[in-house]
Amino acid sequence: MTETIIPPEDDRRARRNVAVLVLAQAILGSQMPMIFVVGGLAGQSLASNICFATLPISLIVLGSMLSATPLSWTMQQWGRRAGFLIGAGAGAMGAAICAYGLWTASFPVYLLGSLFTGTYMSAQGFYRFAGADTASDEFCAKAISYVMAGGLASAVIGPQLVKVTAESMVVPFLGTYLAVIVLNAGGALLFFFLDIPKPPIPAEDAPVGRSRWQLLTTPRIAVAVICATVSYALMNLVMTSTPLAVVGCGFEAGNAADIVTGHVLAMYVPSFFTGHLIVRFGVEKIVGTGLVILAGAGVVALQGVELENFFIALILLGLGWNFGFIGATTMLAGAHEPHERGRMQGLNDLIVFGGVTMASLASGGLMNCSGGTPQAGWAAVNLAMIPFLTLAGGSLIWLVLRPREN
Numbered sequence: 463m464t465e466t467i468i469p470p471e472d473d474r475r476a477r478r479n480v481a482v483l484v485l486a487q488a489i490l491g492s493q494m495p496m497i498f499v500v501g502g503l504a505g506q507s508l509a510s511n512i513c514f515a516t517l518p519i520s521l522i523v524l525g526s527m528l529s530a531t532p533l534s535w536t537m538q539q540w541g542r543r544a545g546f547l548i549g550a551g552a553g554a555m556g557a558a559i560c561a562y563g564l565w566t567a568s569f570p571v572y573l574l575g576s577l578f579t580g581t582y583m584s585a586q587g588f589y590r591f592a593g594a595d596t597a598s599d600e601f602c603a604k605a606i607s608y609v610m611a612g613g614l615a616s617a618v619i620g621p622q623l624v625k626v627t628a629e630s631m632v633v634p635f636l637g638t639y640l641a642v643i644v645l646n647a648g649g650a651l652l653f654f655f656l657d658i659p660k661p662p663i664p665a666e667d668a669p670v671g672r673s674r675w676q677l678l679t680t681p682r683i684a685v686a687v688i689c690a691t692v693s694y695a696l697m698n699l700v701m702t703s704t705p706l707a708v709v710g711c712g713f714e715a716g717n718a719a720d721i722v723t724g725h726v727l728a729m730y731v732p733s734f735f736t737g738h739l740i741v742r743f744g745v746e747k748i749v750g751t752g753l754v755i756l757a758g759a760g761v762v763a764l765q766g767v768e769l770e771n772f773f774i775a776l777i778l779l780g781l782g783w784n785f786g787f788i789g790a791t792t793m794l795a796g797a798h799e800p801h802e803r804g805r806m807q808g809l810n811d812l813i814v815f816g817g818v819t820m821a822s823l824a825s826g827g828l829m830n831c832s833g834g835t836p837q838a839g840w841a842a843v844n845l846a847m848i849p850f851l852t853l854a855g856g857s858l859i860w861l862v863l864r865p866r867e868n
Contacts, residue, residue, distance in 0.1 A: 487612025525580015549585020
């Protein structure tokens, strides 16, 4: 949604903003696959109990959840640029603290750095909304999709940087976090090229909008939030455990990095056409397709623990996330008014990343502590998807079959 209805011919500013945000996804976004590759492995080397190996990833997501509402409020008051610069600064600080934690072999310090990194992850989540801020109704879904497509480059840059930096210093993974600091410092400069006006100060007689509870109980918003949460949480649940499963099943960390590359490519390559598919077939069908593909990822993962199983399952996982999450984001963007934007978008990401936090916390326990072997743990992770896919699929079917309001 935007403050005013912008005719399609005036989308030049929106396209420029989308270009900046695509570059931000590519450069700054590279740190997330880097951290997801090394976070569990570093945590496993530092934690006294391997059940807590994925706790660093959980702290990142927790930090993202806690930052969502403050960042949304900041952007509502001072504009997108301010929020994105805060996010990049937090990303650099988090990486510096993590590097110090690795240097001193301190798991608590490493966890603290992960918590700061979560603020960057939260800020990155708002890139997609920023892409739609100055877009016309016709360009809105495509703008969101194009911004997400910026992750395509990060899918290649991030894991390849891990290969170069993971063992580049005496302390494993220390070089990776130093590279993350550089990415944040350089990438932050991009935001000075954004041209998104600050939201106007509302007049005294301006509409206040619906309360948070009223927004959440709006059927279309409720289903959008559920589907976004399930899509993102299940993607995180499986991806967080993947490096541990790959290495645990006898493969190399480099194999895990290649699998994550394939996964992140699958997350973002479809973004070049997801917006077009939404326009042509409708957002509900695209979200539903995403949920079906996520289920397919779980089925493939349960068939075996060969490299091809990991590759295919993670590619399907990325594709399902793309359709489910972008579709749900588009559904949400069209279900609230401009003056409700700050309230709803922050609330949405609070809920989404709350679910992702729970998923990442569960991931390590399911992987390392629910069976006697890595194979048993990997099976437990994928079986855990079933009830949540049922919830999201059921809610979407209910929305489609529900009589439309006039």
